[in-house]
Amino acid sequence: MALLLFDIDGTLLRPLGIGRRAFERALRRLHGAVPSERFPYDGLLDPEIARQTLVQLGVPAERAAVDSLLEAYVEELAREPAPPRRDALCPGIPLVLEEARRRGHHLGLLTGNVRAGAAIKIGLLGLLGFFRTAPELPLLGAFGEDALERASLVPVALARCGAAFGFDFEPAHVWIVGDSRRDVAAAKAAGIRCAAVATGFTSLGELSALGPDLALPDLSDPVPLLDRVEGRAAA
Structure with a gap:
């Protein structure tokens, strides 16, 4: 029995x-402008995105300004129309989630999204039920507001998932499933496993070069991931 901690953007959602x-x-609502130069968001925590963006605009990235921007961001995110499910879900989603649960594994999230934003994104596409133990309970895992950097989200996710499932997960049985360099780095720093999937902005070759426990083009076939998690496939 393993714990699989999924990233959202580029892993669950295209x-x-x-x-x-x-x-x-x-940003336009609060500050009347957006930065002229964009930077990649993949793998960053939402508070990091907010701070970097404010700095680009010349706005002091103080706690109050970051919090205000994140609050406005969540409000704007809630106004996004739901995209067609077939266009928005990454290959193999939700099949791999269904198969993981069928095999007795536990699911959680490890994402840079703030919790409210994560709930909106996966709620748009009907995935909420995979990541909470009851409809009235919050999402399981660790989120952008829980730490200053991605690797520090891991102990938060382990504590919350352990309490929810009544089980102390050994590091060898905990996997991050993500699409970015930062997902691989976080897993290595925390001493847990990582399955890297090339459904985001980083190629399979680039991900493989980082040395994850498993690198896949996508999750369209759940067997390679789940067999590897269960120790039934070669590294």
Whole structure:
């Protein structure tokens, strides 16, 4: 029995720019402008995105300004129309989630999205039920507001998932499933496993070169991931 901690953007959901559009609308609302130069969001925590964006605009990235921007961002994200499910879900989603649960594994999130933003994004596409133990309970995992950098999200996710499932997960049985360099780096720093999938902005070759435990083009076939998690496939 393993714990699989999924990233959202580029892993569960195709990178369609939903978050960037919401951030830019929030910036225009609060500050009347957006930065002239864009930087990649993949793998960053939402508070990091907010701070970097404010600095680009010449706005002091103080806690109150960051919090205000994130609050406005979540409000704008909630206004996004739901994209067609077939266009927005990454290959193999939700099949791999269904198969993982069928095999007795536990699911959680490890994402740079703030919790409210994460709930909106996966709620748009009907995935909420995979990442909470009851409809009235919050999403399981660790989120952008829980730490200053991605690797520090891991102990938060382990504590929350352990409490929810009543199980202390050994590092060898915990996997991050993500699409960015930062996902691989976070897993290595935390001493857990990583499956890197090339459904975001980083190629399979680039991900493989980082030395994850498993690198896949996508999750359209759940067997390679889940067999590797269960120790039934070669590294």
